[in-house]
Amino acid sequence: MKNEAEIRAHLARWVAERSNHPRPEEISGDTAILEQRLITSLQVMDLILEIEELSGNSIDVSRLRPGVFRDIDTIYRNFFARQAE
Amino acid sequence: MTNDVEMIAGLESRAGGHAVLSGALLAASRRIDALFAAWAARWNAEEWHFPAVLPASELDRLDYFSSFPHLVTFPVVLDDAPDNLRRLASGEIGEDGAIRLPAIAPVRDVLTPAACYHFYIELAGSRLDRSRYLTTVASCFRREKFYRPLSRQWNFTMREVVCLGTMEEVAGFLASFREALTRYFSRAGLPVAWQEATDPFFGGISNPRLVAQMVDPVKTEMVFSGELAIGSINSHRSFFGETFGIGRDGAPAFSGCVAFGLERWLYAFLTRFGAEPERWPAELWEPA
Numbered sequence: 001m002k003n004e005a006e007i008r009a010h011l012a013r014w015v016a017e018r019s020n021h022p023r024p025e026e027i028s029g030d031t032a033i034l035e036q037r038l039i040t041s042l043q044v045m046d047l048i049l050e051i052e053e054l055s056g057n058s059i060d061v062s063r064l065r066p067g068v069f070r071d072i073d074t075i076y077r078n079f080f081a082r083q084a085e
Numbered sequence: 086m087t088n089d090v091e092m093i094a095g096l097e098s099r100a101g102g103h104a105v106l107s108g109a110l111l112a113a114s115r116r117i118d119a120l121f122a123a124w125a126a127r128w129n130a131e132e133w134h135f136p137a138v139l140p141a142s143e144l145d146r147l148d149y150f151s152s153f154p155h156l157v158t159f160p161v162v163l164d165d166a167p168d169n170l171r172r173l174a175s176g177e178i179g180e181d182g183a184i185r186l187p188a189i190a191p192v193r194d195v196l197t198p199a200a201c202y203h204f205y206i207e208l209a210g211s212r213l214d215r216s217r218y219l220t221t222v223a224s225c226f227r228r229e230k231f232y233r234p235l236s237r238q239w240n241f242t243m244r245e246v247v248c249l250g251t252m253e254e255v256a257g258f259l260a261s262f263r264e265a266l267t268r269y270f271s272r273a274g275l276p277v278a279w280q281e282a283t284d285p286f287f288g289g290i291s292n293p294r295l296v297a298q299m300v301d302p303v304k305t306e307m308v309f310s311g312e313l314a315i316g317s318i319n320s321h322r323s324f325f326g327e328t329f330g331i332g333r334d335g336a337p338a339f340s341g342c343v344a345f346g347l348e349r350w351l352y353a354f355l356t357r358f359g360a361e362p363e364r365w366p367a368e369l370w371e372p373a
Contacts, residue, residue, distance in 0.1 A: 006247055019249065020101075021336070034300070034301035034322070035301070035322065036252065036322075037324070037327075041293065041297030041301075042293050042297070043298040044293060044300060045293040046302075048296075048300070060213075061290060061296055062290050064165060064296065064299050065299075065300070066299065066300060066301070067301075067303045068298070069300050069301070070301075083135045
């Protein structure tokens with residue numbers, strides 16, 4: 001599996017590719033991805049698939065809580081950090 | 086309260102869960118809308134009036150038909166060929182109250198399901214040089230599995246106050262409106278709690294839009310007495326700005342709205358303060 005820096009860079013690039021304005025380096029750990037609508041509501045499912053592929057774990061969509069994809073810090077904490085421990 | 090609807094002077098019920106209002110209750114209902122309008126005036130919201138229908142093609146741009154096919158109601162007219170019209174003229178209404186329609190003309194409109202959609206259609210393609218505040222009251226239609234007078238009607242009245250602007254302008258509008266309403270509920274003695282909610286997307290969890298709302302809540306409801314949403318505060322992010330090409334500050338405009346269900350407010354007042362509006366506390370009519 002990729003290390004933390006690689007995962008964060010991968011996620012920033014993935015979001016930037018789907019968004020109109022920011023470059024990957026402009027997406028920091030606390031950039032609000034959904035609130036700023038950097039990705040659309042329909043792309044949330046693609047983000048879930050991307051996280052599943054990166055982490056190697058499946059995500060139970062019915063158990064997703066508000067805010068879990070707020071920004072890259074939160075995504076890393078919820079879906080990757082525990083694995084690394 | 087709904088079991089006692091017939092006992093309230095000025096309130097009759099009809100099939101489809103519709104309420105027929107007259108006398109003091111009609112006057113109260115008008116005062117409730119005046120209360121909403123007083124809040125809208127705080128933001129100098131421009132008042133607009135729209136037709137009861139909106140074009141199906143515009144609603145389709147919002148993916149409305151894939152999101153809410155179970156809620157939509159269409160106005161239909163007949164194919165106007167004389168033979169076809171004669172079929173209706175000589176037909177009969179069945180015992181179940183249903184009328185058998187002959188061929189219908191192509192359907193191009195929808196009965197308004199939410200008041201604020203009209204604004205985005207009207208402002209399509211425009212560039213805003215400042216934040217815009219708008220309000221309208223509309224007769225709305227949503228098909229439901231069951232109906233009850235005042236609390237769940239096929240045809241109901243919705244007042245909305247809308248802000249279009251930058252992300253910060255819309256967030257500021259929604260936050261200060263919420264504060265004003267919280268003060269009002271407390272002062273008026275109306276038991277209303279704010280609760281995050283999702284829209285009733287078709288297909289439930291298999292609909293990606295519902296999943297998006299679960300992880301990024303954009304709707305907060307005003308829930309009366311733990312049982313009934315009498316209104317909601319909604320952040321659309323830049324969905325309508327992108328969909329209808331409305332720009333603000335060099336980017337798609339953000340938007341948000343505060344929506345009030347008029348009949349449900351009347352239900353809440355009747356339930357909380359009794360069937361006689363003249364005995365209701367004076368604080369109810371003062372926007373906080």
